[in-house]
Amino acid sequence: MVPVKYNIRSLVVRKTTTAAAGLGLALVVFVFASVMMLGNGIRKTMGRAASPNVAVILRKGSDAELSSGISNESLNLVKAAAGQVSASGKGEVVGEVVVVILLDKIGTDGMSNVTVRGVPDGALGFRSTAKVIAGRAPKPGAADEVMVGNGIRGRFKGLEIGESFELKKNRSVKVVGVFSDDGSSNESEVWGDLNAVQSAFGRDGYVSSARVKLDSPGKIDALKAQIESDRQLGLIVMRESVFFEKQSEMTATFMTALGVLIAVFFSLGAMIGAMITMHAQVASRQREIGTLRALGFSKLSILTSFLLESLFLALVGGAIGAGASLAMSFVKITLLNASSWSEIVFTFDPTPAIIVRSMILAGVMGVIGGFLPALRAARVSPVEAMRA
Amino acid sequence: MSDSDVKEPEATTEDGDAKGDARDNESPAPKGDAPGEGAKADAAKADAAKDSAKSDAPPKSGPYRPTPGKPLIEMSNVTKTFHKGKEPLTVLDGLTLTIAEGAFEALMGPSGSGKSTLLNLIAGLDRPTSGTARVAGHNLEKMSDGELAKFRAQNIGFIFQAYNLLPVLTAVENVELPLLLTKVPSGERRKRAETALRVVGLSDRMGHYPRQLSGGQEQRVAIARAIVNDPTILVCDEPTGDLDRKSADDILALLTKLNQDFKKTILMVTHDPSAAERATTTRHLNKGRLD
Ligand SMILES: Nc1ncnc2c1ncn2[C@@H]1O[C@H](COP(=O)(O)OP(=O)(O)OP(=O)(O)O)[C@@H](O)[C@H]1O
Ligand SMILES: [Mg+2]
Numbered sequence: 001m002v003p004v005k006y007n008i009r010s011l012v013v014r015k016t017t018t019a020a021a022g023l024g025l026a027l028v029v030f031v032f033a034s035v036m037m038l039g040n041g042i043r044k045t046m047g048r049a050a051s052p053n054v055a056v057i058l059r060k061g062s063d064a065e066l067s068s069g070i071s072n073e074s075l076n077l078v079k080a081a082a083g084q085v086s087a088s089g090k091g092e093v094v095g096e097v098v099v100v101i102l103l104d105k106i107g108t109d110g111m112s113n114v115t116v117r118g119v120p121d122g123a124l125g126f127r128s129t130a131k132v133i134a135g136r137a138p139k140p141g142a143a144d145e146v147m148v149g150n151g152i153r154g155r156f157k158g159l160e161i162g163e164s165f166e167l168k169k170n171r172s173v174k175v176v177g178v179f180s181d182d183g184s185s186n187e188s189e190v191w192g193d194l195n196a197v198q199s200a201f202g203r204d205g206y207v208s209s210a211r212v213k214l215d216s217p218g219k220i221d222a223l224k225a226q227i228e229s230d231r232q233l234g235l236i237v238m239r240e241s242v243f244f245e246k247q248s249e250m251t252a253t254f255m256t257a258l259g260v261l262i263a264v265f266f267s268l269g270a271m272i273g274a275m276i277t278m279h280a281q282v283a284s285r286q287r288e289i290g291t292l293r294a295l296g297f298s299k300l301s302i303l304t305s306f307l308l309e310s311l312f313l314a315l316v317g318g319a320i321g322a323g324a325s326l327a328m329s330f331v332k333i334t335l336l337n338a339s340s341w342s343e344i345v346f347t348f349d350p351t352p353a354i355i356v357r358s359m360i361l362a363g364v365m366g367v368i369g370g371f372l373p374a375l376r377a378a379r380v381s382p383v384e385a386m387r388a
Numbered sequence: 389m390s391d392s393d394v395k396e397p398e399a400t401t402e403d404g405d406a407k408g409d410a411r412d413n414e415s416p417a418p419k420g421d422a423p424g425e426g427a428k429a430d431a432a433k434a435d436a437a438k439d440s441a442k443s444d445a446p447p448k449s450g451p452y453r454p455t456p457g458k459p460l461i462e463m464s465n466v467t468k469t470f471h472k473g474k475e476p477l478t479v480l481d482g483l484t485l486t487i488a489e490g491a492f493e494a495l496m497g498p499s500g501s502g503k504s505t506l507l508n509l510i511a512g513l514d515r516p517t518s519g520t521a522r523v524a525g526h527n528l529e530k531m532s533d534g535e536l537a538k539f540r541a542q543n544i545g546f547i548f549q550a551y552n553l554l555p556v557l558t559a560v561e562n563v564e565l566p567l568l569l570t571k572v573p574s575g576e577r578r579k580r581a582e583t584a585l586r587v588v589g590l591s592d593r594m595g596h597y598p599r600q601l602s603g604g605q606e607q608r609v610a611i612a613r614a615i616v617n618d619p620t621i622l623v624c625d626e627p628t629g630d631l632d633r634k635s636a637d638d639i640l641a642l643l644t645k646l647n648q649d650f651k652k653t654i655l656m657v658t659h660d661p662s663a664a665e666r667a668t669t670t671r672h673l674n675k676g677r678l679d
Contacts, residue, residue, distance in 0.1 A: 009556035296541025
């Protein structure tokens with residue numbers, strides 16, 4: 001084996017070309033890791049609010065609350081079923097209405113969708129992770145009071161505490177508090193009074209979804225069996241975690257696909273960069289290669305040596321890119337979520353698996369990019385190299 | 389992995405021997421009281437040489453073991469033709485040459501007469517177009533590239549006009565290179581490389597990079613690299629061609645010492661008549677033939 005320090009020092013000596021190729025590789029790994037982290041962040045954000053013993057009930061055929069509707073009579077049947085299934089005789093049930101409104105963004109000219117959720121009294125208590133972090137919760141039954149999620153606070157006009165905005169024309173509401181919910185997508189919503197939202201949007205007598213909290217996750221199956229067996233009712237029951245997965249599926253899948261696409265296309269460029277660098281290395285080290293061959297190093301050991309050199313270059317570049325991508329975890333990004341058509345704030349969420357995948361990508365780029373130059377190095381004829 | 393390690397069944401015994409070696413070297417002054425630094429180094433070197441000679445003797449490859457009465461190098465009816473341009477160029481034409489073990493021979497001749505080409509054939513860097521090249525018990529004309537690499541690693545020490553040290557490695561790291569093709573363990577490698585540098589008088593330059601050395605010093609590092617594996621033959625292509633008179637004389641004195649004290653067979657191409665005088669025999673190559 002040609003010692004690896006020979007390769008490392010040779011790279012260090014040729015600082016400029018090495019740095020150029022390394023940066024190209026770093027950039028690709030950075031973008032790849034960031035997109036993967038975002039995809040992961042989307043899944044996490046959407047799923048974060050999920051509670052294991054909560055079931056979400058929607059109208060059959062709907063995946064999202066926005067397109068679902070459940071009448072008050074049906075809601076009462078759900079309540080009855082929940083009572084039967086739960087041991088204590090009373091499963092907790094909330095029926096909520098979800099609509100989308102357009103609000104002016106702060107800082108730009110545009111407008112964007114904001115999800116408004118009409119919640120009954122006790123909605124805060126139903127979600128154990130949700131809590132008021134500034135101001136106060138709206139008074140029970142107060143039609144003109146709302147609270148905003150921490151994620152969109154200050155990003156739209158009228159969404160600061162004490163400010164007002166129009167839910168609908170001539171239906172002004174006042175922001176009295178800010179709530180948080182463990183960084184979940186709920187934090188990108190405005191929560192108001194159920195009746196007020198229902199009447200403002202002509203949805204009286206209907207809710208969008210029902211949530212049932214049972215004593216244990218295992219009871220959800222029983223509830224599902226009971227409610228879904230009633231064809232007339234026309235409702236579907238799913239675990240809250242499954243519900244959230246469905247909400248994020250499209251966006252997260254898109255992000256992952258984007259990550260893979262970037263990995264494929266951008267890495268072509270980076271591999272060509274690495275290839276050019278390694279070709280230059282081989283060309284300027286003909287005599288050294290010839291010397292090694294004369295000393296008795298085999299073609300295979302020369303091939304291995306230059307492949308390792310390229311791999312090393314790629315891994316250092318990859319480590320820089322992956323390291324830089326970790327800084328993205330301090331960045332928040334706003335995306336239009338496909339299932340609610342409103343903006344949700346996401347974070348980049350790094351995992352060890354993403355870093356490992358990024359480094360594997362770097363390594364693969366190094367080996368593929370370095371292969372032809374390494375082959376050329378292995379083919380250097382010692383006789384010719386010495387004559388040059 | 390290079391194809392010149394593994395494969396040999398004697399791997400374990402070799403390792404054992406190598407450890408024995410290390411112990412030998414640790415015990416001070418193995419051959420009585422060594423009077424000076426150089427002599428001690430020489431003794432250690434001779435020891436290492438003796439040990440490695442007995443430690444591995446695989447049938448097909450491995451260090452040369454002389455057959456009494458047989459010459460070390462036998463080139464017979466060797467032709468070398470290059471096909472580079474339009475016309476094929478025959479550089480060596482039916483050349484026959486025998487060199488005995490322990491010889492110090494100079495090879496002279498005009499530029500382009502094929503001296504380097506002949507040297508490359510003897511060193512197993514290239515194969516003849518026709519004829520046989522039997523060197524240190526191997527028929528080089530029949531060997532594959534991989535086998536030739538292995539042959540070079542075990543039997544040949546190269547000394548080039550341009551030194552050809554690897555610029556990013558220190559003197560001692562350069563000298564260690566050929567040992568990476570053997571089973572010598574890493575601690576022992578460093579010791580042997582240092583011993584070789586001591587033999588060429590550079591014990592105070594071990595950690596220096598080639599660019600920090602003079603030409604004469606670089607060539608001495610190259611010689612240390614050539615002898616560290618204890619090869620049978622030293623092949624030198626104009627070893628003093630880039631050096632001033634004084635450095636050249638030092639190098640020639642060193643080669644003489646390697647020939648006389650270490651019994652290395654040396655083949656040296658040179659344009660310098662005073663360098664050729666150091667050799668025991670001088671041959672002249674002219675238009676592809678020896679006269
Ligand atoms: N690999 C090669 N391909 C083509 N032609 C070659 C090759 N090697 C040597 N030659 C040619 O063969 C001839 C002899 O070359 P060689 O290098 O052996 O000469 P030399 O005697 O060593 O000369 P010098 O004293 O200049 O070093 C030259 O004409 C050279 O151009
Ligand atoms: Mg020559």
